[in-house]
Amino acid sequence: MNFVFLLQSFINGLSIGSVYAIFALGYTLVFSILGIINFAHGAVFTLGAYCTYALAVGDFGLNGLLAGMSLPFRLPFPLALLGGSLLAGGIGVLVERLAFRPLRAKGADPLLALVSSLGVALILVNCLQFLVGAEIYSFPSGIFGSLPPAMVFKMDGKVLAVRTVQIIILVVSLAMLLALAWFMNRTRMGKALQATAENPETASLLGINVDRYILSTFFISGALGGLSGTLIGASFGLAGPYFGVSYGLKGLAVIVLGGLGSIPGAVLGGLVIGLGEAFLPPDYSSMKEAVAFVMLFVILLARPQGLLGRQTIQKV
Amino acid sequence: MRPFIILLAGLFLANTALAEPVGNPIPVGIAVGQTTNVALFGEEQVNGAKVAEKLLNEKGGVGGTPIRLAFQDTGGDEAGAINAFQNLISRDKVVAIIGPTLSQQAFAANPIANQAKVPVVGPSNTAKGIAQIGEYVSRISAPMTLVAPNALKRALKLNPNVKNVAVVYAQDDAFNVSETGIFQEAIKSMGLNIATIQKTSVKDTDFTTQVTAILGAGVDMVVMSCLAADGGNMVKQLRQLGYEGIIVGGNGFNSPNMYPVCGQECTGVIVAQAYSPKADNAENKAFSAAFKDMFKKDPAQFSAQAYTSVKVVVDALNEVEKSSGKKVAEMDTAELRTALNAAIVSSSYDTPLGEIVLDADGEITQKTFYVSQIKVADDGKTGTMELLPE
Numbered sequence: 001m002n003f004v005f006l007l008q009s010f011i012n013g014l015s016i017g018s019v020y021a022i023f024a025l026g027y028t029l030v031f032s033i034l035g036i037i038n039f040a041h042g043a044v045f046t047l048g049a050y051c052t053y054a055l056a057v058g059d060f061g062l063n064g065l066l067a068g069m070s071l072p073f074r075l076p077f078p079l080a081l082l083g084g085s086l087l088a089g090g091i092g093v094l095v096e097r098l099a100f101r102p103l104r105a106k107g108a109d110p111l112l113a114l115v116s117s118l119g120v121a122l123i124l125v126n127c128l129q130f131l132v133g134a135e136i137y138s139f140p141s142g143i144f145g146s147l148p149p150a151m152v153f154k155m156d157g158k159v160l161a162v163r164t165v166q167i168i169i170l171v172v173s174l175a176m177l178l179a180l181a182w183f184m185n186r187t188r189m190g191k192a193l194q195a196t197a198e199n200p201e202t203a204s205l206l207g208i209n210v211d212r213y214i215l216s217t218f219f220i221s222g223a224l225g226g227l228s229g230t231l232i233g234a235s236f237g238l239a240g241p242y243f244g245v246s247y248g249l250k251g252l253a254v255i256v257l258g259g260l261g262s263i264p265g266a267v268l269g270g271l272v273i274g275l276g277e278a279f280l281p282p283d284y285s286s287m288k289e290a291v292a293f294v295m296l297f298v299i300l301l302a303r304p305q306g307l308l309g310r311q312t313i314q315k316v
Numbered sequence: 317m318r319p320f321i322i323l324l325a326g327l328f329l330a331n332t333a334l335a336e337p338v339g340n341p342i343p344v345g346i347a348v349g350q351t352t353n354v355a356l357f358g359e360e361q362v363n364g365a366k367v368a369e370k371l372l373n374e375k376g377g378v379g380g381t382p383i384r385l386a387f388q389d390t391g392g393d394e395a396g397a398i399n400a401f402q403n404l405i406s407r408d409k410v411v412a413i414i415g416p417t418l419s420q421q422a423f424a425a426n427p428i429a430n431q432a433k434v435p436v437v438g439p440s441n442t443a444k445g446i447a448q449i450g451e452y453v454s455r456i457s458a459p460m461t462l463v464a465p466n467a468l469k470r471a472l473k474l475n476p477n478v479k480n481v482a483v484v485y486a487q488d489d490a491f492n493v494s495e496t497g498i499f500q501e502a503i504k505s506m507g508l509n510i511a512t513i514q515k516t517s518v519k520d521t522d523f524t525t526q527v528t529a530i531l532g533a534g535v536d537m538v539v540m541s542c543l544a545a546d547g548g549n550m551v552k553q554l555r556q557l558g559y560e561g562i563i564v565g566g567n568g569f570n571s572p573n574m575y576p577v578c579g580q581e582c583t584g585v586i587v588a589q590a591y592s593p594k595a596d597n598a599e600n601k602a603f604s605a606a607f608k609d610m611f612k613k614d615p616a617q618f619s620a621q622a623y624t625s626v627k628v629v630v631d632a633l634n635e636v637e638k639s640s641g642k643k644v645a646e647m648d649t650a651e652l653r654t655a656l657n658a659a660i661v662s663s664s665y666d667t668p669l670g671e672i673v674l675d676a677d678g679e680i681t682q683k684t685f686y687v688s689q690i691k692v693a694d695d696g697k698t699g700t701m702e703l704l705p706e
Contacts (some may be wrong), residue, residue: 008528009525012522012524059695061576061697063692094691095643101613129351134359138576141556141581143532144638150556150557159531161531161558215472236549237521237549237576239521239545240356241355242352245353278525284515286487286515286517288517295570
């Protein structure tokens with residue numbers, strides 16, 4: 001253990017943790033309004049990454065239905081990121097229409113939507129494999145224009161290295177968090193969303209169109225999922241149509257850790273888990289997936305409501 | 317009188333159920349992972365098997381009778397493999413099964429085929445003890461004990477001044493752990509110094525910590541035992557963060573999936589291979605030409621191994637037909653399965669992998685291995701592995 005190693009781990013953790021945070025926010029928004037987990041969020045994450053890839057790179061690979069095809073245009077990465085996130089938002093809306101609204105309209109147990117969202121996730125991911133194959137895609141190295149791929153510093157004989165993509169991830173994620181905070185607290189629509197989350201019946205009595213706000217929530221949640229999928233994909237490549245599954249599970253750990261339904265909680269949970277993983281010595285890297293769940297276990301023993309969750313008081 | 321007739325009818329039915337002819341075309345089962353994260357490999361295996369079906373049938377199949385491949389998806393887990401095997405055995409009534417993709421699936425599903433006396437040929441199972449699961453189990457995927465030292469020797473030829481080496485391996489993958497053992501022994505016996513050993517996971521994507529440790533150790537060669545996705549990402553990060561020395565990869569790198577993961581940063585990586593699309597033998601030339609024709613790309617090792625598995629089954633079926641003097645399509649399925657298994661083991665085969673020999677246990681001995689250097693095309697997504705001269 002030395003200072004350079006600690007600093008390196010801190011930078012790595014902050015960067016990956018900030019993506020976990022915006023990804024988990026997608027879960028949190030839906031949970032705070034409907035009180036259920038949207039299990040298709042991991043699939044939206046994956047699809048968002050593929051959408052951005054399609055817009056920025058335009059070529060499809062060697063397997064699947066779209067093999068050998070290419071789009072007639074290429075967008076610069078920032079525009080493709082925006083476009084991919086908006087498309088992912090659209091997919092989020094589709095998930096709501098297919099998996100949530102029909103059940104809500106029939107007054108089914110909210111728990112059932114959990115199963116139907118899982119089903120929609122499976123369908124989406126398998127359609128994706130049918131279209132683009134199971135092969136790995138990754139963004140070409142020149143995607144960030146003339147920026148160098150990395151910065152390497154030498155400090156007392158040790159090496160400190162920061163990849164450009166890590167900085168981009170951090171900056172985009174933080175900007176997204178600030179924008180979301182502003183949206184939720186300063187705009188009419190954000191306040192209406194909060195009101196719907198607080199109590200849908202009352203909100204609807206006050207003239208808020210609850211169905212419309214649920215749809216907007218799914219759109220924002222999907223866009224956040226797609227954005228985080230793209231950022232992870234830009235850093236490590238798109239490792240096949242199933243690469244969102246483990247991030248989906250990790251996102252769940254993040255929101256439970258932070259406190260279900262709490263927005264600052266999701267951010268804190270994401271950073272805690274990202275940093276926890278980064279500080280795991282490389283010799284134990286095969287345990288990385290376990291870190292999130294061990295931390296979850298330990299923290300829930302001490303604080304069952306999560307780090308920033310509200311304790312529900314039942315009045316008898 | 318009546319019960320007697322029913323009994324008679326029952327006996328008759330039972331008898332016909334027992335003696336079931338194989339049928340034309342001859343059904344051969346392919347049980348590989350076409351969904352979940354194994355699909356990356358399963359897709360390549362399906363492609364290789366399809367080329368085999370086409371090419372071998374064009375060559376006359378089994379004494380003029382074509383074969384028909386029955387595909388069943390195993391997914392990535394043991395339960396999926398067991399289901400696929402059961403479907404192939406009892407519904408598709410296949411004469412042999414090729415699969416599953418993963419070793420741990422093989423340990424779960426192969427005993428079922430063994431009990432049903434259906435021959436299994438493992439196309440990609442490299443763990444210890446696969447061929448020993450039972451009498452009816454063989455494999456054509458070789459462990460990599462010979463090729464690793466060869467790859468190092470070729471690397472030293474490119475740069476004879478190498479002194480300090482970093483070793484990297486994916487600790488959660490049985491194949492890579494055993495391969496790194498072979499690499500490390502070879503490095504020591506060549507008088508080189510192992511400056512650092514870095515462990516990774518096949519699920520890892522961020523290798524900044526390991527890469528900075530390697531950069532800090534000041535090595536001039538990195539020897540990696542990883543799979544394509546994780547290894548490709550690490551090569552990319554090594555190069556992005558400024559490592560300029562030689563990189564040698566094990567057999568996990570022998571996949572076209574390396575190219576899209578690390579793009580131009582892969583160029584120059586030396587790879588130890590159990591199969592090369594450029595291998596100079598007649599079987600491989602026919603296979604890789606047919607493959608390129610069908611899929612517009614070079615075959616991967618998983619494709620070549622799947623092709624080889626089908627070839628082994630078809631060769632053995634021809635052998636059964638020759639030695640028994642009966643048409644296999646008219647033989648009873650159970651009888652053929654037993655005769656086929658006896659023909660598969662203790663034989664040698666000409667395949668795209670070169671000549672391979674299966675011993676009485678069904679364990680493979682492969683004669684030729686290859687060492688190549690990756691060259692990625694300008695598009696950053698495709699490439700070739702150029703054979704390095706001896």
